[in-house]
Amino acid sequence: MATYDFIFDKLGLRGWCGDGGSGDGPMSMADLLGQTTGEDTAVSAWDTPFPSLDALHDACETIPQSRDLTTGLETGFLNIKDTLKIVVDPLTQPLSWALNEMLWLMQAVPWWIMIPLLMLISYAVGRSLKLVALVAVCFGFLAFVDYYDYTMQTLAIIFVCAFICVLLGVPIGIAMSRSDRTQRVMIPILDMLQTLPPFVYLIPLIFLFSVTEPKLYGIAIILYAIVPVVRLTDLGIRLVDQDVIEAADAFGMTDRQKLFGVQIPLALPNIMAGVNQTIMMSLAMVVIASLVSAPGLGVLVLRGIRSLELGVGLLSGLGIVLLAIILDRVTKAALARINASQN
């Protein structure tokens, strides 16, 4: 009947398998075709299937089908979900609060305070009037086309998430730089976070939290965007000149003095490059996160796709690009200032 019957027959496992062969399991397309045409599903050597779960299931019912594996994963997750939630929920609750407060704050402040304030911040960071002009033009344009509120929502989410990324990422990076073992453990995790398609983060999170909670997208953004700041903190500290570290040791510095007085200041250009990347990646994720109710420009993009509103999609896309340019230039200006003072 099935290709791999002989294995179980030879090994004498027929009894363990149960006699039915492929009985009540869902039929494969080939079986179905065979039934309708009335021919037996004779398989030529050329078409020998890979001994996959499904193929083996055909021969022996006790072997699960591959769909059982995916359902198994799902039930497994659902089983631990409640326990996981008890732990994760209170831990991440502050994230919800922070996001809510920030969203409220950024929208409550009137535009004629907010835009000058943002210009002031960009001047403080970059010390360049050109940059301030760019900020003014971009926000002016976005407000002019009535996307001000959406822009502020997106910005609020990015501020909170990027801040938390730095808050968690820098210490993780420092820990990695101090122990090769931690680095060995962390690198595969970071690789996975970086390569996992962003949508995949969302699926288990939807099961864990209700879609109305801001932390749902907050966690997704943080997981996705934290990678560069961790990596570059680790790299930056490891790249600090060993001669300088030796001098610090020779003059009797404690580990703490070395870390805060030498290693972090010298790693700062790399750390700032990581912060820049983290901000850019959180901007990318905030659009995808609109699928799970993250407010902001992403919602408009989504509307453009869903109801084929080309104009809305294009304009909100442009808005995101402008926001990206501003954030990138401002953080790069800060980076350039740090570099200038060191080399």
Add this chain to the structure above:
Amino acid sequence: MSDDIKIRIRNLYKIFGDNPEMALDHVKQGMGKTELLAEHGHVLGLNDINVDMPAGKTTVIMGLSGSGKSTLIRHLNRLIDPTAGQVLIDGDDILSYNDKQLRDLRQHRMSMVFQKFALFPHRTVLENTGLAPSVEGESKKKYADEARKWLARVGLEGQDDQYPHQLSGGMQQRVGIARALTSNSDIMLMDEAFSALDPLIRTDMQNLLIELQAELAKTVVFITHDLDESLKLADHLVILKDGFIVQQGEPQHILLNPADPYIEDFVSDINRARVLRTRSVMQKTGTGTKDIAGEVDHDANLESVIEASGGDTNKCYRVMKNGEEVGILDMRTLVRALVPQGGSDDPEAARRAG
């Protein structure tokens, strides 16, 4: 000896590898560096080092790269821990020190100058100079005067607010020296401190160090691969090769009595007339058979005597120390001393030595 010994190194061994204890047994049974590496995969860094470093004097440790000299100096402040042996500073075994004592040693009793300067690039010249007091938590205001004093002493006035990368190599190393002096420690470790500098600047810095030494009399441990430099600076010279000491002693003595062919090779290339002093070649017994042509100081080099004599080998000079006669210098002895011993049959060696 009348000199106090500041640093004593006793039977110091350092072996790099996974199981240094095992390798140590082999080394103690007489296995050499090459065999140890080939048979056991361990690198012999230092092999039975015994040195006494006199207080207030300059001890120069000389050797080619890979001879273990940088490893040795790092044992003195325990940037590297030995496999076996003792390091005694003022009679204290520093290997028994805990973290706190060790930090105290590095902050107060020792300072270090590095080959690549190793200044903190994110701190100004003044802040770099005040590293030692700032490590103890002193504010910039408090240490600024002291730091400025030493910066001025090494010839760097008015550069307080520059960053290290704005200075030339020679100036950066002056900051390095000022930084070491500001810690007010008795012992100064100098790891190839002048090797990265241009020849002219190097000579300047050597003279600066000699001046500072005459004034401050610190216990200096100086590492170099340059024989001319070591002869210029050393009160006590230690020559390392492949991790063991080939010869140590007074530099003049080593120059006149090289212990083995390795040292002979080394000393054959230098300008002996400039390095040798009259006190090293004079005869102590004052049997003046010839007429005394004049007086020379005991610390004058032979070059100056040759110049004074106008090349006449028949002359004799009275060697004076603090106004008293300490010996007689025959010009013939002087000329003979210019040729390395055992090398007189070799015209090539004579040419090089001359």
